[in-house]
Amino acid sequence: MGEQPSPPLRASVRRASRLMEAAEAHTGGAPAWQLAREAGLEQDAAGHLLRALTEDGYLTRLEDGGYVVGTLLDRLRAGSPGEGVPAGVRSSLAALRDEMSAAAYLTFYEEGEIRVAEIVDGPKAPRVDLWVGFEEAGHATALGKCVLRELDDGARGDYLSRHLLGDLTPRTITHREELVRQLEGLSTPSVMDREEYALGTVCIAVPVYSGDTLGSLGISFRSDRMYRPTQAREALLSSAARVSRGLSFTL
Structure with a gap:
């Protein structure tokens, strides 16, 4: 088992993390194709993850089609006292x-x-x-x-x-x-x-x-x-x- 590739879930999380890192570098927003390129992902795979991240609140899609980091990320990082x-x-x-x-x-x-x-x-x-x-x-x-x-x-x-x-x-x-x-x-x-x-x-x-x-x-x-x-x-x-x-x- 030690030679097996990373499980699909972990691989998906890593790809999503790269997209989030790319989005954080563009405070004014960036289009999907640019985030995909900077994250080193195929556009189809990036598009699927971008939709999921937007639905979950990690990203926000702007009117011009660009993506920025959503407010949920700040709340997650802040956590909750006592939890x-x-x-x-x-x-x-x-x-x-x-x-x-x-x-x-x-x-x-x-x-x-x-x-x-x-x-x-x-x-x-x-x-x-x-x-x-x-x-x-x-x-x-x-x-x-x-x-x-x-x-x-x-x-x-x-x-x-x-x-x-x-x-x-x-x-x-x-x-x-x-x-x-x-x-x-x-x-x-x-x-x-x-x-x-x-x-x-x-x-x-x-x-x-x-x-x-x-x-x-x-x-x-x-x-x-x-x-x-x-x-x-x-x-x-x-x-x-x-x-x-x-x-x-x-x-």
């Missing part, structure tokens, strides 16, 4: 919670550990009981397995060598070879845990990036709740793109 992540990113988590009626979680892989950065829940979307810390349960949570899946072989091996694959429920994978086989056999960017961390709870997660720092974005819900995996995956991937852009632009 673990920028206000705009937390708003994306809240929107995901409301759309899916499920608690939303954000984690990062820092200093060799998987750590929860933010949880956004509510009366109709309660969080899972964190009876075992996420740092010790990476093998049993969708959020943790999502991070482990994205790591290269060396980093993943280092993590697994330092963490006991504890038997949290009868469904928990406790054998390293089985866990790695499951992660490498996945064909989509989403990862699930089906009552592996807590009985009665299912989680699904996708990767996010804060610059080059890997993380995961996920939701949890009761195992007896009817849901559509495709809908959940699409909502998570859309939110992950927004969260990754917001995190990257606050660096």
Whole structure:
């Protein structure tokens, strides 16, 4: 896995970051073709990203067709006192919670550990009981397995060598070879845990990036709740793109 190219989400965030950097250099605005050239992108790819950045509020399109940095970027950089992540990113988590009626979680892989950065829940979307810390349960949570899946072989091996694959429920994978086989056999960017961390709870997660720092974005819900995996995956991937852009632009 260490030789694989950058995941599509990270590559997209990097392209969007280059466009934002180009736009910031033109306080009076610049047309799409100029931003694409300065960012080193094909015009079609740049056009798609410019539309997405404008819809999300990171850019503003002027009457003459030029683009300037939007006010959302200033709000993201300012953040919100007392919050673990920028206000705009937390708003994306809240929107995901409301759309899916499920608690939303954000984690990062820092200093060799998987750590929860933010949880956004509510009366109709309660969080899972964190009876075992996420740092010790990476093998049993969708959020943790999502991070482990994205790591290269060396980093993943280092993590697994330092963490006991504890038997949290009868469904928990406790054998390293089985866990790695499951992660490498996945064909989509989403990862699930089906009552592996807590009985009665299912989680699904996708990767996010804060610059080059890997993380995961996920939701949890009761195992007896009817849901559509495709809908959940699409909502998570859309939110992950927004969260990754917001995190990257606050660096």
